[in-house]
Structures are given as C-alpha cells and as structure tokens.
Amino acid sequence: MKWFKSTAILFVLIALVLTACGGGGNAAGNNNNDMGNMNMNDEATEEATEATTEETVDEGPIVIGASLPLTGKFSEPGTAAKQGYEVWASIVNENGGMLGRQVELVILDNASDQDTAVADYEKLITVDEVDLVVGPFSSFLVIPTSEVAARYGYAFVEPAGGAPDVFNRGLTNIFFAQPAPGDEQAIPFINYLLSLPELPATYAVVTQDDPFVLGVMDGIKAELEKAGSELVFDEIYAPDTTDFSSIAIQVADLNPDLIVGGTVFEDSVGQIRAYQDAGYQPKGAFFTTGPSLPGPFKEALGDATEGVFAAISWSPTAPGYQNAEMVARYLEMFGGEAGNIPEDVANAFTVGQVLQQAVEATGTIDNTTLIDALHAGTFNTVVGNLSFDEVGRPQGSFMLLQWQGDSFKIVAPADRADTEAVWPKPEW
C-alpha cells in the first residue's frame, strides 16, 4: 500500500501545482488595473489581456477587499468598521458608484488574529484579485497586513492603525484615515492643561501594555515633563488585567492631581471603579479609549463619568463632509441612536471617502497612480479635511471630549467645541 500512498500524494501535488498555475494565468487575465503586476515584456499577451478585460471588467463592479476582526477580541470595533464600509458603499452606489461602476465589498473575518489577517489579504489580492484593498481595525492588525499590500503595490488606506510602528517601517502605501496619528491623540488635552491658570503639579500614568496607548502615553509624559508637572506613579499592566484595586490603592496614597489612563475600554471602567473604592479624587482624569464609547461607558459607571476627558476623532454632531448623511444612513441601515454610533464607523467611512476622492480625481483604480494621488491631495471627510505626509501620517488634530451630564461634549479645539470644559472635575 506504500506505493499507493506515495502515488496519491504525488497526484495531489501535481494537481495543486496545476491549479496554482491556472490561478496565476487567471490573475493576469482579470487585473488590468494594476500595471505593476503585469508582464510588460509580453506585449501580445498584454494586448490580448487588455482587450478581454476592458470588455468584462469595465461593466462589472469595482471590487474592494478588506479583512476585519468580526469575531474574537476586536469583534466589536471590527463590526463597526464593517458597518462604516457598508454605509459608505451604500451611499456611493446610490450616487452612481465610482467612475460609473458600482462598488462591491469583499469583507473577510480574521478572528482578531494577525496570521489570519495576513493570509486574508494575500487571498484577496492574489486569489480574489480585488481592485483595491482597505485596512483592518487597530495597529495590531494594520502593521502586518500593510506589508502584504505593500508587497503587491496596493494602496492601503486604513481606519484604525495609528501607532508609531505603523509609520516607521519605510512603507509609502499606508494612509491613516483619522485626523492625526495615535501618539498625537492627547495633544488637545495637553494644550488644554497648558491653558489652565495652574498646571496640575503631579500626575500618574496607569496604562495597558498596548502599542497604541503606550505611544499616546509617551507623548503625554514628554509634554508634561517639559511643562513642569511631576510624574509620581507610572505603571504598565498586562492586557488581560481585570482587577485594579492594588494599583488604585497606591495611586490614592500618592494622590496626584491628574490621572492619565492608557486604556482600551474595559480597563477604563475597571480603573475608575477601583479609584472610587480607594477614595482617590483627582482634579482631572483622561483616558485614551472608553469615554468615547458612550453607551457602555455610562452604563458601567453612571455618575462617575462626570468630568472625565478623552480624545475623539469624530462626533455625530460635529461639522464634516457627508457627516449628517452618514449618520442618517447608518441609522437607516443599522438602527440605534446617533449618540451611540461607534467612532470606528466614521473612521471606516472616512477610508471610503478618501479612496473615492482619489479614484475620481485620477480617473483610475491603478494602485500606483492612487498612492501618488493620496500623498499629494487633500480630502474632504466626516472628520474634517485630511492630507497625508510621505509615510501616510495624517496632518490634522483630534478633538477633546469631556463627559458632562448624560453625554460627552466636545470642549476643544475652540472652532469645533460644543461647550467649555469643567476643571477641576466633580468627585466620582
């Protein structure tokens, strides 16, 4: 039976090789938009390919691929990003599509896993041969997947990867579609602190070990040190930490004027509850993520939310190109209340807006041309006007929010603010 087994394996291998070759030929035949992938030496093949594809592709939709964390750890923001892409596609298609062609989304679930996400983008580009790709949620998945897009020459506009490591790898195909990189998230808060009659004399930093929030924390520490505030407690905790009582008791003992939390969501709730238990009442409190998720944050903390600061890239009521239209379409498609629409929806919608304006300005879906156009242009989006530097860092600024009453209000910058900030904050 041994010979039978070997022969069977050989047959399977041959079949796989043949399938792969067939797939490659198909790839060349279907993608006339990515010049970088074409064999320029074989003119006859090229002409034949173009003749075939111009007939078939131009009548078909523009296919845009993405791999999102629809299950697993990041399933909630991942699902919100999917909704954002779908709202954008719905509005675009209703208005005639891009370059006269409808937009079709191919969205895969990477289960919040880096390896799966990488494999998904490989598949989208080489097997499904999508025309364009857009990014997943968070720096954790953007960093490895952007390498895949770069390898195949695809533009990679992404909604939620703003950590320093996203931009320091020499890639030029990434475009982060938020107002500013993650490590600049706290700048509006720093500016607000510097505008106070008296700077907090002492502060504590309690942060999760996450590349995004660590970047933000480094920025805050550098600025506050420069301004003369003293860091009295600096703690990094593991991502799966749920109990903050020991940390809170230490912070309460030192009683700094300001607490800065590098949080993702659950840990912002855990920290605030632990500070309440420990009897710590700071003059000011800033958390990276948590306060910007209005529904769950209020549900978990009640009145303890009062006066808490966070940065946000978007608000349903703030001015912004197509913002009202996006909010209305979201509510039509997914229900709920405008105040509870996750920020990730708007960030994914922004990705679509940026890509659409680049495609329409250049009149092509050729990725090389689009990458150049994305570096050069300024784009009108729901989060304001966006432009990008040579590594795809956006050139804008976040907004500062503060919880006041039953919802949060935008308190900075002045031209986008709903109201003035309260300092010191009430007790929680």
Add this chain to the structure above:
Amino acid sequence: MHFPSMNVLVQVAVVGFLTGGVYALMAAGLTLIFGVMRVINIAHGALLIFSAYISYWLFTLYGIDPFVSVVVSIPILFIFGIIFQRYVLSRVESDPGLGVLVTFALALTLEGVMGSLWESTGRSVRTAYTSEVIKTTLGAVNLRLPVVRIAGLGAAVVALVVLFLLLKYSNTGRAIRATIQNRNAAQLMGVNVNRIQAVTFGVGLATIAMGGALFSLIWSFNSGSHEEWISKMLSIIVLGGMGSLPGAFLAALIMGVVEAVSAVVMTSYLSPIVFYLILFLTLIFRPQGLMGVKIRKG
C-alpha cells in the same frame, strides 16, 4: 522592587484577602467535580462568565439585584449540569482525556453563543452599592473595604459552609464523598455512582452560578474572558489539592493576597509570577497540593 507604606501594604493585603474569598467560590465547583469525576471541567470559566451574563441581563432588563438573580441562575446551571453530565460527559467517562476535550468544546460553544448574544463589549453590573466602601481602622492603618467584596467573601463562606454541611451530613453528600474516596467500593456498597456524578456536576455548576453573580458586580467581562479565569481557577485547585474543598478555599485566599501584595511590591505585570512560583515550589515538595491526598494506583 519597592516597598510601599504600611498603610498601602495592609490595605492591599486586606482587599486581596476579600478577593480571595470570591476566587474560592469560583473554584469550589471545579475541585468538587474533579474529586468525583476525575474530569477537569475546562468549561468552568465559560460557565462562570455565562452566569455573570445571566445576572447582568436580569439586572439590565428587570433591575433584579445579582444577589437575588441567583434564584434563577442556580437552578438553570444545576439542571444544565445534570443534563450535560448525563447525556454527554457520561458517554466518554472511560477516557478522562476525552472528557476534558468535551468540556473544552462546551467552553468554545458557550463563548460563541455569548459573543453573538452580547457582543464583545466589557459588561458589569452597577448597583447602588457598587462603589460603597466601609471605612475602618486596623491599628494605625485606615482601611476602605469595598462592600461588594465583603459581600463576596461572605457569600463564599456561606456557600462553602452549606456545601460542606451537605457533603458531611446528607445521604447524597455521603455518597459523593464515598465516590471521591473510591468509586468502585462506593458502587459495591449500593451507591448509584452515575446519579451521584450527575448531581455533583450539577452542584459544581450551581456554585459557579453564585460565583458568576459576584463576578458581575466586581469585574468587567466579555465572552472571551473565560480563558484567563479558567487558568486562575485551575492554579487554585492544583495548589489546594485537586478535589479538596478546604484546600481550594485556602489556596484561593493565598492567591488573592499574594497577587495583590506582589502587585505593589513589584509591578502588577509581574505579580502572577509570584503565585506560580509558590505553586511550583508546593508541587515540588508536596505534589498532592496543600490539602490534597495522595492517590494510590492499582
């Protein structure tokens, strides 16, 4: 490594002790199930989170306090435990390894179901007494004791005493203990071992229903939280001695205090290492755990 003030150290140790009580309640069912069935119930963490979700749901929808909602969650978990043991676990009882796989499958299934029902946002129950503390002094040290954790330790003690009395004085309890000591001998003496196993699994899950209610009041959770908690509970029952209820209680208190104190003496990142160091050393010098008994093979 730095040494904090005495005030911080005592406060942290006392809160850690209270937290240990809650850990004890969470781990009690796991050790009981192992004692009787020799199966490690990997789904224990997922069932803990599921119970916490029942409390959360009843509180959010109807305003029912988690201490009251156990009236609903305990019977649900008890009946589910009996059915699951009777119709699924008992079919693979000849191979404990397979039993572990089956409970692992249950954990994954529950995670999926909970994820689709409640999404991945961290949830917790916020009652009127959530942030209440009792202020007291211990010598020169001012203490702030969270009411929820005191209630947690109290509930753990009550539940474990009731469990202990049931095991000690009721006929079913005697049969459970006999099955723990020697399954074959118990069977020969007329104990319906299959029934006892089903009841034990049900009782084990009922304790987790109580643990889940307390959990929902203290910590945030989502469908994926069970992974970290099952590893914590397993560590507790291994340190205490697999199958020993008093051992699990003692080990849980040790874990609560060690975790909390080492978080302030070192960092919270390194604190789990200290507990595992204690666990390794205990296993080297006392492989059966703190209060476990040696099992003779053959």
